[in-house]
Amino acid sequence: MDYDMLVIGSGPSGRRAAVQSAKLGKSVLVVDRGRRLGGVSVHTGTIPSKTLRETVLNLSGWRERGFYGRGYRVKQDISVGDLIERLHKTLDHEVEVLQHQFMRNTVKSARAAVKFLGSNKVSLTSDNGDYSEVGFANALIAVGTRPHRPADVPFDKTRVFDSDEMLELDRLPRTLTVIGAGVIGVEYATIFSALDVPVTLVEPRNSILDFVDREIVDDFIHQMRDRGMTIRLGSAVKEIRSKPDAAEVELADGRTIRSEVVLYAAGRTGNVGSLGLDVVGIEADSRGRIKVDPQTFQTSVPNIYAAGDVIGFPSLASTSMEQGRVAACHAFGVTLPAPPETFPYGIYAVPEISTVGQSEEQVRQSGGAYEVGVARFRETSRGHIMGVDTGFLKLLFSIETRRLLGAHIVGEGATELIHIGQAVINLGGTVDFFVNNTFNYPTLAEAYKIAGLDAWNRMGRG
Ligand SMILES: Cc1cc2nc3c(=O)[nH]c(=O)nc-3n(C[C@H](O)[C@H](O)[C@H](O)COP(=O)(O)OP(=O)(O)OC[C@H]3O[C@@H](n4cnc5c(N)ncnc54)[C@H](O)[C@@H]3O)c2cc1C
């Protein structure tokens, strides 16, 4: 065999699997067909959208508007150039760190498209047509996804864009319509709205972000509408037209929305088409997702693993990394403890949403008695100092066991703050943790103490 581990794709799952395999003393080759290592996460997904968000919040002065009013701006005329400059620096740095990590761990990498020739052999074809064959003992399919692009949507990078292409905008749109209020849709819609671009968000279903606690989503929708965004729920799209002067989105109810630019963000599809999966007998579903053993990440072929977005939900960089590591450990006989039941989900909209554990709807469905504790950020001194006038934390406790069942946040710092809730849930902590422990003051984390006390006041001392 040429390699103990062949990793196809250099996104979060591939990268973690590669380094974990190398740390176990195994020979590793990572093959990616992209121009640079890093995958969707580094080049078109997680890092670019989060860098864009950070730049927008900084240059627009968004975080200071609680004090200085909605008209406040740090930089008056924010251009695409301002946004792209920071983006390129961040991405270059990410790639450099990744390359250095591979070098230190003697992980080899190659740029080529991979195709299976058998369960221990692949072909590599580079852009200039160079062809070679590589033998492997184990392989990880970590090829990720690309935006779903229905044939009847006129993507042209002038009026109609997918989420990868949004980073290629040559100027800020005067108006924007976002189709699909999934995580990508709400992130981009609220980021552009923070730049004072009038945004219309269109979603065919009557609800959004169904995996998030309803109270949090309702507050989020309220905040979006309050600052002037138009949210059209229950609005199916009949046709999208790209015209010289505007894009037109015709809804099934007959209304037409005109805007300078449309972002179409209605899900993603696995990159399995050219892998030759049929040669090894691995099947993918209609959205290009591969089924795996959820504990080991083995496909139907035991020495071929799959991880990351190509295996479907939750399709996060965070969970993808863990999946890659677990797959590599399994491939080389390293036994790991069972993973915790819950993981956090961070939505980097403006404002942020983050959630861990059960939503109130799930707790109610499970039938057990529960209590809720809520803290509004404006009740915390840190919130006053920061000029935060929105956002809240909601904690759910079992009355019987007093354990924390779920933590849900909408507001500033949600994606960082959530890890307190995650630790308490996964360590089996109760409402008494929040009541008995001292928290730094003034912090937004103090909201945990306030929400804990709020629930404790009704639950009693147990
Ligand atoms: C706009 C956006 C924002 C996001 N924000 C977040 C976030 O804030 N937090 C979060 O946790 N997640 C976020 N995600 C999700 C996150 O980016 C993905 O979960 C993650 O990138 C998936 O990693 P992966 O390992 O599946 O590989 P990917 O990052 O998808 O990379 C796959 C790689 O495989 C390569 N490849 C594909 N086919 C082949 C082939 N045949 N041969 C060789 N190479 C191939 C591709 O070139 C690519 O480099 C976001 C996604 C998007 C689109």
Ligand SMILES: NC(=O)c1ccc[n+]([C@@H]2O[C@H](COP(=O)([O-])OP(=O)(O)OC[C@H]3O[C@@H](n4cnc5c(N)ncnc54)[C@H](O)[C@@H]3O)[C@@H](O)[C@H]2O)c1
């Ligand atoms: N912060 C994060 O962690 C983060 C950020 C962005 C993306 N992601 C990941 O990327 C993945 C893809 O995100 P996404 O937002 O594209 O997909 P998604 O599946 O989350 O949401 C797609 C949305 O589009 C709607 N939709 C479906 N078909 C439609 C149609 N024909 N017309 C209009 N709307 C339609 C759906 O109802 C849904 O609300 C997600 O699984 C997510 O986990 C994560």
